[in-house]
Amino acid sequence: MTDAHRPADPDEGLGDDVKSRTQAAFAELARADDAGRSEARTRLVQLHLPLVEHLAKRFRNRGEPLDDLVQVGTIGLLKAIDRFESDRGVEFSTYATPTVVGEIKRHFRDKGWSIRVPRRLQEMRISLAGATAELNQQLGRSPTITEIAARLDVSEETVLEGLESANAYSTLSLDAPDARSGEGGSMADVLGEDDQALQHVEYRESLKPLLAALEPRDRQILMLRFFGQMTQSQIAQEIGMSQMHVSRLLSRTLARLREGLGDEL
Amino acid sequence: MTQHDDRALGRPEVELSVPADGVHLSLLRTAAAAMAARLDFTLDDVEDLRMAVDEAGALLLQQSGDDAMLTFSFFLDGPRLVLRCEVPTPAPRPPRPEGFAWMVLTALASSVEVGLTTAAGASGLSLVLTHPREQDERS
Numbered sequence: 001m002t003d004a005h006r007p008a009d010p011d012e013g014l015g016d017d018v019k020s021r022t023q024a025a026f027a028e029l030a031r032a033d034d035a036g037r038s039e040a041r042t043r044l045v046q047l048h049l050p051l052v053e054h055l056a057k058r059f060r061n062r063g064e065p066l067d068d069l070v071q072v073g074t075i076g077l078l079k080a081i082d083r084f085e086s087d088r089g090v091e092f093s094t095y096a097t098p099t100v101v102g103e104i105k106r107h108f109r110d111k112g113w114s115i116r117v118p119r120r121l122q123e124m125r126i127s128l129a130g131a132t133a134e135l136n137q138q139l140g141r142s143p144t145i146t147e148i149a150a151r152l153d154v155s156e157e158t159v160l161e162g163l164e165s166a167n168a169y170s171t172l173s174l175d176a177p178d179a180r181s182g183e184g185g186s187m188a189d190v191l192g193e194d195d196q197a198l199q200h201v202e203y204r205e206s207l208k209p210l211l212a213a214l215e216p217r218d219r220q221i222l223m224l225r226f227f228g229q230m231t232q233s234q235i236a237q238e239i240g241m242s243q244m245h246v247s248r249l250l251s252r253t254l255a256r257l258r259e260g261l262g263d264e265l
Numbered sequence: 266m267t268q269h270d271d272r273a274l275g276r277p278e279v280e281l282s283v284p285a286d287g288v289h290l291s292l293l294r295t296a297a298a299a300m301a302a303r304l305d306f307t308l309d310d311v312e313d314l315r316m317a318v319d320e321a322g323a324l325l326l327q328q329s330g331d332d333a334m335l336t337f338s339f340f341l342d343g344p345r346l347v348l349r350c351e352v353p354t355p356a357p358r359p360p361r362p363e364g365f366a367w368m369v370l371t372a373l374a375s376s377v378e379v380g381l382t383t384a385a386g387a388s389g390l391s392l393v394l395t396h397p398r399e400q401d402e403r404s
Contacts, residue, residue, distance in 0.1 A: 142309035144308070145311060226368065229372065247316075251316055
């Protein structure tokens with residue numbers, strides 16, 4: 001389907017058919033049992049996927065793959081379906097549009113690049129993370145640049161370039177709470193040794209408030225690396241994120257502390 | 266903390282000088298990573314080295330004199346990479362061994378040595394880092 005078929009106003013041209021089927025599906029959603037509800041929900045998603053695709057396409061030239069945009073847009077659609085109250089007299093598509101667009105915009109805010117990075121490098125970052133994780137598993141240790149280059153069939157320079165550009169990936173996304181932050185049990189045990197390790201640092205009085213101001217996860221990673229003497233790969237495994245992500249978080253945390261300590265470095 | 270004997274290092278493999286300004290650190294970081302790749306460092310070691318470059322750079326930049334140049338020299342020592350970073354400064358102060366920066370540097374490198382030149386007109390501060398850490402080395 002081409003853009004020419006897409007109306008600017010999502011309400012128009014969706015067709016009476018879609019409208020009536022939407023209404024029917026919502027009516028069923030309201031009264032059916034669990035199985036029927038799930039089916040009605042699926043039907044609503046299918047009916048409105050073209051709307052999501054249409055909205056996602058408005059953002060397609062901003063460096064994120066269209067598929068990803070459609071996916072996050074669909075999450076917005078699901079939220080809209082769950083929140084929609086059909087007796088308010090508003091068309092569902094009118095209600096859903098801002099939710100879908102909001103979800104896509106949030107994706108850009110969370111996952112976007114802080115500086116413009118060529119598409120090629122953005123894709124390289126993703127390949128790098130994947131290859132690193134696989135090789136880590138396979139070799140039982142962190143891979144070398146040569147090994148990563150061989151796995152991806154690219155030059156070592158390309159890998160290095162990819163590593164450097166990975167640091168340009170939005171710092172905002174690093175602030176997103178991670179899924180596992182709720183289960184900090186084992187981490188808390190490790191952190192119990194903080195004070196002991198920090199005793200050797202003279203400036204812990206000025207360091208303390210800075211450490212306290214860090215995100216718990218950032219502090220954990222810092223502690224594990226510099227006081228627990230774990231490698232980045234080990235930390236990545238422990239916390240459940242990629243080694244590249246650990247690397248970015250660590251660099252950022254160090255930069256913050258440096259800034260905070262000022263002359264007391 | 267020991268004073269480093271410069272003569273032991275010989276001729277650097279690569280030497281890079283940039284104006285003593287934080288904006289140039291990324292260049293030094295990438296150069297260090299490229300050298301490490303040649304030595305077949307693991308990604309963990311490469312990332313540690315990049316972080317050490319940041320930390321050492323930040324330490325030296327703090328003390329750099331006006332219009333100073335920050336110089337990074339890379340030496341190959343068998344399986345290891347030795348990195349000397351130096352900056353001219355009118356009144357060189359060694360980093361505090363109990364300071365946070367020092368703790369970070371020593372956690373990232375297998376050894377860190379401080380060089381202090383106080384000769385009139387040529388005073389400066391240098392750090393010599395050896396990578397990777399022994400405990401991380403592969404057999």
